[in-house]
Amino acid sequence: MNQKEQTKTAVKQAEEQALKPEAGDPGQVPDPLAEVLGRAQSAYAAYMEAQKEVARAYKERERGLEKSYKKAEQQADEACAKTIDQALRAREKAEHEAEQAYKKAREQAMEVYEESVRQASKFCQETREQAWKVSKESAEQAWRTFQGDKV
Numbered sequence: 001m002n003q004k005e006q007t008k009t010a011v012k013q014a015e016e017q018a019l020k021p022e023a024g025d026p027g028q029v030p031d032p033l034a035e036v037l038g039r040a041q042s043a044y045a046a047y048m049e050a051q052k053e054v055a056r057a058y059k060e061r062e063r064g065l066e067k068s069y070k071k072a073e074q075q076a077d078e079a080c081a082k083t084i085d086q087a088l089r090a091r092e093k094a095e096h097e098a099e100q101a102y103k104k105a106r107e108q109a110m111e112v113y114e115e116s117v118r119q120a121s122k123f124c125q126e127t128r129e130q131a132w133k134v135s136k137e138s139a140e141q142a143w144r145t146f147q148g149d150k151v
Helices: 003-019 032-147
Strands: none
Touching: 003 032
């Protein structure tokens, strides 16, 4: 039963109580002022009871709202923690991928460097051999010319 119905029931009971003739001498004529005063007192008592019910309902509603707020606050905290955790995992994944990419780039750079050094060394060796060959041939030709051989 909701509060409105409880209040109506309490007021109705108070009115019925006020309308009942008092047990006593059946021949005695009831005093209309006493009767109205009795009904007014009953109505006031019902009004006061209704006020108490309203106060209880207000406090109950307040507790319900506080409970709802606490639940919403908890859900927000959980969502925040979840989002922070996801962001942390995303950052860690990105850092790991960056480290892997760095290692791969470094390995490739090292391979390029080593290949460049090999090619430079080979070119240097071939150039020396060529220069030695030209020098040797020039020396032989100079020797033959010195000896009087016709070139």
